[in-house]
Amino acid sequence: MKQFLLKVEPVIWLLFGQGIMIGTMLLTGWVLVMGVLAPLGVVDSLSYEHAHGLASSLIGRVVLVALIALPLWKGAHHIRSLSIDFGGADRDTELATFLYGIASVGSLLAIVAVVRL
Amino acid sequence: MSDPPKKTFVITRFDPDVDEVPKTQSYEIAVDPDWKVLDAVNYIKDEVDGTLSHRWSCRMAVCGSCGMMVNGEPRLTCKDSVSQYGDTVEITPLSNFPVIRDLVVEMDGFMDKFKKVKPWIIRAKELAAEDGPVRQSPEELEEFKQFSMCINCMLCYSACPVVSNEPEFLGPAAIALGHRYNVDSRDEGASERNAIFRGEGTVFSCSFANECSEVCPKNVDPAAAVNQAKFNAVIDWATGLVLPSGEKE
Numbered sequence: 001m002k003q004f005l006l007k008v009e010p011v012i013w014l015l016f017g018q019g020i021m022i023g024t025m026l027l028t029g030w031v032l033v034m035g036v037l038a039p040l041g042v043v044d045s046l047s048y049e050h051a052h053g054l055a056s057s058l059i060g061r062v063v064l065v066a067l068i069a070l071p072l073w074k075g076a077h078h079i080r081s082l083s084i085d086f087g088g089a090d091r092d093t094e095l096a097t098f099l100y101g102i103a104s105v106g107s108l109l110a111i112v113a114v115v116r117l
Numbered sequence: 118m119s120d121p122p123k124k125t126f127v128i129t130r131f132d133p134d135v136d137e138v139p140k141t142q143s144y145e146i147a148v149d150p151d152w153k154v155l156d157a158v159n160y161i162k163d164e165v166d167g168t169l170s171h172r173w174s175c176r177m178a179v180c181g182s183c184g185m186m187v188n189g190e191p192r193l194t195c196k197d198s199v200s201q202y203g204d205t206v207e208i209t210p211l212s213n214f215p216v217i218r219d220l221v222v223e224m225d226g227f228m229d230k231f232k233k234v235k236p237w238i239i240r241a242k243e244l245a246a247e248d249g250p251v252r253q254s255p256e257e258l259e260e261f262k263q264f265s266m267c268i269n270c271m272l273c274y275s276a277c278p279v280v281s282n283e284p285e286f287l288g289p290a291a292i293a294l295g296h297r298y299n300v301d302s303r304d305e306g307a308s309e310r311n312a313i314f315r316g317e318g319t320v321f322s323c324s325f326a327n328e329c330s331e332v333c334p335k336n337v338d339p340a341a342a343v344n345q346a347k348f349n350a351v352i353d354w355a356t357g358l359v360l361p362s363g364e365k366e
Contacts, residue, residue, distance in 0.1 A: 009321040010351040017348075081324035085278040091322065 002092040019074025056117045069107035076103040121147040129209040155194040171220040181270030191275035193334040211275040234295030239306025257302040264297035266335045273329035287319045289329035289339035296346040311353035320347045
């Protein structure tokens, strides 16, 4: 497992790095608009048909997968790093497998859900 | 004229021939407000207790010898004024290093890490002297100049949570130094160093706590170097996948 993690570390870091950008910039704006401003009526809500049309376009599907999957990798990598820094956890134990496992399963589910839109 | 203010310096003492564990000793001395913390430690050594051991040399933040923990923070003691601290100042040896005696720590492991990143200019083909100098533009110099300002004071290793948990971690200064050569326009050894950077206990072990840059007395910003090194190591890795022979060239 240790050798495997070492090999895929660049990939994990890339997903993490993109997750930071998406999670910090896009997701924050997304939650603000869709979760707060639209329900409060500050901005106009999209009709179901309009929203579905946007989401099921090719770009919409890619954006949705990125918005759901990448922050999962960001979270997994952050929790792993924090557990090592603050909790003295071992770098290559079950923790990493567990966290990246969740991110992998979540990413797969996101892809399946978005494909089925 | 009023008496000079007094401060109490609580200093960690450890004599490996006598002590099993470190102990502390307090020294109350009159301090000149213009003193640096190092001046106070030197005064104690010269005038109060000659058995106290500590390292220092240049007294102007160039040699990097006088790093110590001051009130729990890694500091270059020739740079910090005594007046910025309260009546009691606690001085201990740098964290994350084995202690040889009192405030003196073992540097060998730290120095060994530098060799691992090949901190010299690597050329595919050495140039002959008659080829003349390899010129650099100011912009090319700017790429690495900041990272070459490190004085090896070891404060970043003392502050780094990863070094604390994993002593074999290559660490901020060594990675910053390797990165300094990777972004030097005269160097052609980036692939070699990137392969090292993808190994165990190197750039990807960094959790980007940023503590190294917080404590760096020379504003080297090793955390930035480590993260740029991560990015370059990833790009180099991806390039190697597309062009398998790329790494060997």
